Amino acid sequence: MRKASFLAAALLGAAFVPHPLQAADLLPAAPSLDTPLLDETPLGVGWYLRGDVGVGSTHLGRASLRNAPTFTPYESRKIDSAFSLGAGAGYQFNSWFRADVTAEHRFDARMRGYNRNPGLAAGLIESRAEFSATTVLANAYLDLGTWYRMTPYVGAGLGFSAKSLRSAEMRSGATSLGILQGSHTRTDFAWALMAGVGVEMGHNTVLDLNYRYLHLGAAGTKPGSGVVSADLGRIASHEFRAGLRWHFGH
Numbered sequence: 001m002r003k004a005s006f007l008a009a010a011l012l013g014a015a016f017v018p019h020p021l022q023a024a025d026l027l028p029a030a031p032s033l034d035t036p037l038l039d040e041t042p043l044g045v046g047w048y049l050r051g052d053v054g055v056g057s058t059h060l061g062r063a064s065l066r067n068a069p070t071f072t073p074y075e076s077r078k079i080d081s082a083f084s085l086g087a088g089a090g091y092q093f094n095s096w097f098r099a100d101v102t103a104e105h106r107f108d109a110r111m112r113g114y115n116r117n118p119g120l121a122a123g124l125i126e127s128r129a130e131f132s133a134t135t136v137l138a139n140a141y142l143d144l145g146t147w148y149r150m151t152p153y154v155g156a157g158l159g160f161s162a163k164s165l166r167s168a169e170m171r172s173g174a175t176s177l178g179i180l181q182g183s184h185t186r187t188d189f190a191w192a193l194m195a196g197v198g199v200e201m202g203h204n205t206v207l208d209l210n211y212r213y214l215h216l217g218a219a220g221t222k223p224g225s226g227v228v229s230a231d232l233g234r235i236a237s238h239e240f241r242a243g244l245r246w247h248f249g250h
Contacts, residue, residue, distance in 0.1 A: 046091050048089070050090065056082060060077050072117070085107075127170050129230065138157060163219035168183070193213045194211065208245055
């Protein structure tokens with residue numbers, strides 16, 4: 001009888017000894033009822049849209065005429081200031097780095113160049129044309145910290161620009177000397193450097209004020225054998241721009 005009681009007590013004690021591995025340990029833990037089933041991060045956070053308007057003072061580094069050996073080099077050359085409109089989309093990776101892609105159009109501005117041809121007319125001869133450009137850039141920016149809702153930044157962009165010269169002609173005073181070879185669009189590599197400040201306006205909106213140096217490449221009227229055409233090079237613009245950025249999910 002004692003042996004039977006001792007054996008029963010031993011078996012009962014063994015049942016309450018914790019085992020190193022239970023079958024329940026092989027199953028994943030049940031989810032907590034306090035944990036949300038869906039990610040609470042707002043949809044689209046980090047993305048933004050932008051729109052910009054600008055005015056640029058254009059520098060023309062080089063100008064010449066093809067197939068016009070009797071004309072002297074240009075004594076002066078310039079492209080008038082012009083307005084531009086642009087739009088783009090970007091992503092704010094963190095508090096100091098963002099990037100976007102922008103497309104913009106620079107509206108018609110008058111190009112003028114002055115040289116001489118003693119065999120045709122006395123005095124200066126004016127070459128004129130309407131210059132415009134459409135530019136697409138991929139841009140990257142470093143935000144330099146925020147003070148009183150203002151965030152200064154620096155940036156750079158790479159892309160391409162399609163420049164057009166239209167309505168090109170040569171004049172001596174009020175007398176037209178003929179139309180230069182037809183309108184032509186030329187596409188080249190473009191790059192930009194910029195610096196500015198973003199001002200938080202509320203409602204996920206940032207006012208963007210900036211200066212940009214934009215190198216556009218070259219332009220010209222349609223080249224051809226035996227015809228006079230204009231060739232412009234090292235076209236660059238010093239621009240002041242204002243725009244708005246609309247950030248999603250803030």
